[in-house]
Amino acid sequence: MLFRASKKWLSDYVQIEKSDQELSDILSLSGTLVENIENPLSNIIVGKILEINKHPNADKLRVIKVSDGKNNIPVVCGAPNIKVGQLVPLAIIGAKINGKSVAEVDIRGIRSTGMLCSEAELGVGMDANGVKILSNDFEVGKQLNEYFNSDTLFDIDITPNRGDCLCHLGIAREISVLLTKNIKKEPISLNSSGNISDFFMLKVSDSNSCPVYYAKILKGVKVGKSPGWLEKRLTDCGITPINNVVDATNYIMLDLGQPMHAYDATKIYNNKIIIRKSKNNEEFTTLDGSLLRLNSGHLIITDNKKVLALAGVVGGIDSSVDEKTSDVILEAAFFDSKSIRKTMKELEIKTDASLRFERGIDPNITEYAINKAASLIQKNAGGTILSGILQHRVEISPIQIKIEKNKINNLLETSLTSDEIKQTLKRLGFGINGDFAIVPSWRSDCSIWQDLAEEIFRVNPENFQKRRSIVQTERSQKSDYFTKELLKDLLVDTGYCEVNNYSFISDNDVKIFNLDAKNLIELENPIQPEYKYMRNSLLPALIKTVAKNPSFDPVLIFEIGRIFIKDKEISQLMVVASGKGADEAILEASEVIKGNFSENFEIHKLSSIELKKYKIRKPELFYFSLDLDEINKSVKINLEVSKLKNFNSDQQYKPVSKYPSVCRDLAFVCNKNTDSNKISTEIRDSFDKVIIAELFDQFTSDKIGKDKKNLAYHIYLQAKDKTLKDSEADQLIDEIIKLVKRKFKAVLRK
């Protein structure tokens, strides 16, 4: 789950003296993966103009030499307003201006490795005419974001075990451990009066699903817009501001990881909040207006007249805060993650709140969070905070883990002392009680000594440098894998291409290939509705492969893959030959198999009438198949792995066009010792549109001359953006002929 953190917000809690990139690297290595850094001013520094010269090849451009404090950077620039000695914003390589990366470029023959920016390009003003000139208070070489009020946003991928990191406090805690800094968390003091229990009462009837529940009341608030700074923080982190009450609850969630909810107190019947499991057919209208009819067993907040909220998942419209609300009930609770997950799955609702509860929040932050929220609302919306708090709390005893020093050291190959281990654990927030580590309330993912080992491991990059070889032994068992690989090599040597198709087949396949759907294994949730069966043969897909490759003639292909029959899964080999010389080719393949593996199969043939059904315009198609599991049972092949082919294809790959290719055949007579591979490589390398040039025939004969040989090639031509016309193909072929004639002293054979 992605969490977007603001650097300034993190700095509320911890001092960060690292560049954005350094911070990202440190976090990422320790398991908090930063996927993206966003800062409008990163890689823009204060530069000083040293020289301005004319551009030799352009009247309107000038060549500027700018100092970044250490080096001189050449910049080609068209701005009219610059003078030698001025300080200017210099975007260096890696900076992003208006979404485009600054890179080294050649501007009419002059190298430019930076860019001078206007106010508009920096995003700090409207002026787009000319470079922004900086005052002398700026220091050459410094990052510009130290002067302008720009924040950095980090997109962080939080793994499902670390719900505690789905907030700024959590990420700040990680940073504090990694940079050995302290966390500063301000105490909250509330200005309150009256007494909450005079107004409202709370009843929790399911302590398992709701171990902790706090509520506070504010009276006489004025609902309106939140202050700009708060709206900006929410917007930056992906949450749309609504009003100064709801915004405060969302702010606290992003701040402390505590999801909250605010109710309009006057909309709650009989001043009573009840937390219980839903009964069958209870109705509930969510904040976005959808009406749900609940089954029994979902944890709900209710006043016993209506459902106020699906606990921890979504609030209801009937008790929501609107512009007329004056009395607000704030809720901060710790709901059981499994109960929340069940509701999310069954009702298919995911919210920022429910995803956090599902991953587990800190049950000990609840009271702090509700007080911070109340104080924030009072600051932004006025009103009186009632003294006291409605609370329900089952004490959750902390997990204790025995610190297995020796086992930890063994696993990590470290030689840490007991004290060193304890020190690291303390930095991570663990308590220490003799030989036991007390897991902090926000780390419910830790329960065994291996979890402690991982904590110690991940916060110290030195631990990633350990290397220890493992003992080389002999493989102990025979494996079917090698038999299959040998089969593949033999078939490739016979001219066949290996294909891997999908395991899914469609309704249409069932119809065309006349399969018995009753015997097929069916998917519950196919990726496309029609591809709902598992294949029971490799043949249908291979026939389609023949149809998909009309420009190849013959098509000689095979596949080795699993087929699925009721409760059996079989490795099948299917060999297919179609087109010119297919009858000989299939015999050749079958001889290879017979010689080495099995006699026990038959060659089948599809007629041209059948082939038309599959849209294949080739006269015939032959195939045979083998059950490889059977073969492996009977055939004992003494196979040395080193006998398998080792491929090292360094041929440059050419992208395959969406448009069909055309195939032309060319035959050349050339000197007997000409290397046929050199000709095909030359053709392919010299012409962009040649995707394959392959030899299909070579012979010598007295007819073509002594010391001569005949080489024949299939040339496959394609264009990226269209189907090639005949005339275009002809022209290319002419050029290829000319090239081969010239380079290889060859003669075209008609």
Place this chain on the structure above:
Amino acid sequence: MKTKGSLHPITQILRKTITFFEKLGFDVYEGAEIDSEKYNFDLLNVPSDHPSRDLQDTFWLKDGRLLRTQTSNSQVRYGEKHKPPIKVVIPGVCYRNEATDSGHETTFMQLEGLYIDRNVTVGNLFWILEKFYKHIYGDNVKIRFRSHYFPYTEPSIEFEMMFMDKWFELGGAGMVHPKVIKNMGIDPDKYSGFAFGPGIERPIMVKYDIEDIRLFRSGDLRFLKQF
């Protein structure tokens, strides 16, 4: 004569991979593609009531079984039939129910490595991964390890390779979670182990600059004959 045949690029890289591990004494085991929830998830410490289950979108069958989302489904199946030292690589096709595009596929190849013995350490894991990628990409390859989370390993890591000035993710690994070792019927107090799963298709795509992962299963001979 006929034109030359071709071996599928996935077969080629897999073979190079498996020969490396075979030389170190790893067996090759090919598990089932259709498996139960128990072996694909539960026994790997991925319970259905935990959000870690949602990391892999699963194809379910009408009969309640599933298409394996990872070759790890064979870990416990193999482990419960063998005694340590266990040294095995498990290649095979896996499935994820994800919308496809040029970078995402429902059907892909994985290779699982599993080593369980007395005193297997993180140093062993790092050693073998680094040695393996040197075998594939040459001695100058730069590999780094990052801490990560998988439910079936503890500690867990991801490994990356420096490519065109950027770290490129190659796969995940870690020390086998004691619960998983226990589920094989092996005593986690006596034995430890590592497991790893290098990606297969993505490194091929990087090496050849292949634009679309779906080409591997397109059956397009213009693609296949280039390897």
